[in-house]
Amino acid sequence: MTVFKAANVEDAVALAESFKAEGRYDWFRGQLREWTPSSSLERKVLHDPVAKSQLDEKLLRFTNWVIEQPALAYLAEEEHVDSLFAVLQHYGFPTNYIDFSTEPTIAGFFASDTQSPPEEPGNCVIYCLDTSDLKELYSHLPPSVEGIAFIAEPVTVNVPNLWRLESQHGHFLFANHPWYQIYDMDRIVFPWSGAPAFPSREQIYPSHKSALEQTLDTYFFNERRIENHAMLRAMAEEQGKQSLFRNIYVETPETYDSDSFIAPLSPTAQWSDEALEPWRVNPNEQFYSTVGRHMPLPLRSGATAPSLADQVKHSIRGALNTQRGLRAQAVEWIFTGLPEEVDEALLRSTARQAWNGMRNLPYTNEDIACAISALINFCSIPDCYSPEGYKFDRAFQEWFPDAIYIEFGYQGDPYSKAYCSASQLFNALDPEWISSLKDPESVISMTHALQKTHDPRRMFDFSQLSRIFAREIIPSQLAMKRPLVLYNPADLVVLNFS
Secondary structure (H helix, E strand, O other): OOEEEOOOHHHHHHHHHHHHHHOOOOEEEEEOOOOOOOOHHHHHHHHOOOHHHHHHHHHHHHHHHHHOOOOOHHHHOHHHHHHHHHHHHHOOOOOOEEEEEOOHHHHHHHOOOOOOOOOOOOOEEEEEEOHHHHHHHHHOOOOOEOOEOOOEEEEOOOOOOOHHHHHOOEEEEEEOOOHHHOOOOEEEEEOOOOOOOOOOHHHHOOOOOOHHHHHHHHHHHHHHHHHHHHHHHHHHHHOOOHHHHHOOOOOOOOOEOHHHEOOOOOOOHHHOOOOOHHHOOOOOOOHHHHEEEEEEEEOOOOOOOOOHHHHHHHHHHHHHHHOOOHHHOEEEEEEEOOOOOOOHHHHHHHHHHHHHHHOOOOOOHHHHHHHHHHHHHHOOOOOOOOOOOHHHHHHHHHHOOOEEEEEEEEOOOOEEEEEEEHHHHHHOEOHHHHHOEOOHHHOOOHHHHHHHEOOHHHOEOHHHHHHHHHHHHHHHHHHOOOOOOOOOHHHEEEEEEO
16 A cells, blocks of 8 residues: 555546556546445445345336436446446445546535535545456455455446536446455545545536436435335334334225216326327436536626516527537526516526426426416515415415415326416316216316316316426426426326325
8 A cells, every 4th residue: 555645635636647647557546535335235234234135125116127227227227237226326325436537627516515514533535446456456365255355346337317426527446345455456645635626516417307307306205205204113112112013004096086087087098008109208318418407597686677487488588499419418597687576596406306306307498488487486485485384375376366386196106296377277187087977067166177086187177287287287397396396297196185
């Protein structure tokens, strides 16, 4: 092991870059301190021996889920096991994989990424790895020790649309043992002096999300619910309240009140797999060719100027109608000239989310423009977000006097909540659904309709519902800062009052 000393992170990165140019090392790993470069799974099991069985259950759930996802099913195949764990690694699942990067600047970021000096004494470090030297060493080790083969293998995978991996120029070292006891890496050490100007945190953890990452968000949202429920169950059982959980039995709810209909209901033709095929998109987008474009939108004020929302709608619609290929890019919309009452940071982040969530789906340009322009109204209301909800009720009722609060979800229980116009939703009811009622005249509002059916596939005209989804449901989810935002109405299996 050789230790090189640098004065600060910039000098450390420059030294690492010179080593890379010389061909001395090809992979780098940054840490705030010279902690053992062990895998997250090794650390987890070391501190919690019973964690292994719980992680096995989580892994089985994830594998079963990816099999059902057309864009991800390949991950369950044996030859793609490294890609499977690359995804899990970037979503916080403990694995035997250790992160490295081919870029010293990335290692420099991780070696200094904290707002204040680390409390633990010591130096920041950039570990320098020559992967060919590592492989050479392991090729001469005994084939096994006590029947277990020691493996420390460099792994490079390309997971389409996993932008965080791409932005970090990420690679992995797979190790099934304390490999650092056999191979002690060379390193550059330096005192912490703050984070470098480049790369920024946003470049390391992209604020833009790909279609794959949005899909993964839905899974891990539900996974957190499962874990929270298990934690509550364990807490209750520790307090001797086992009976509370043993006696709960939730029957699978009916999707509609069968007594209210002439014949059994089924999804309409508009909801068939063939009709919804354009909504089942899985674009393969490269991070560096997709992310990076900025679109300034200078807004004006004055007595003769249109409202801010109208200006935004007109501008985005015009850009989409005139600039071919714009929807293939993760555009950052830059709003200037905003009045003080508009929360600019919130507007920018929610506009980014709306754009990336909608641009690859077959929404119209008008739908996208309306969704983003609607956000102007909510970002102008001081302290609009309120856990109690009363401020939101008022905000949305100013937008739509008949606003109602709904809950909706996908298969497997990912769900969200939003506001939309009750009358607009009522007008989106499919005429076939109405004609199938024994007493059509009894349904005079959404309250009555949702008492009879809460499966949107059996009751709504899809084209009309998708328009409401774009222009009302998506922006209201974003304005409420929902932990999970659902963008695709084609995946809905339930819709009801919240």
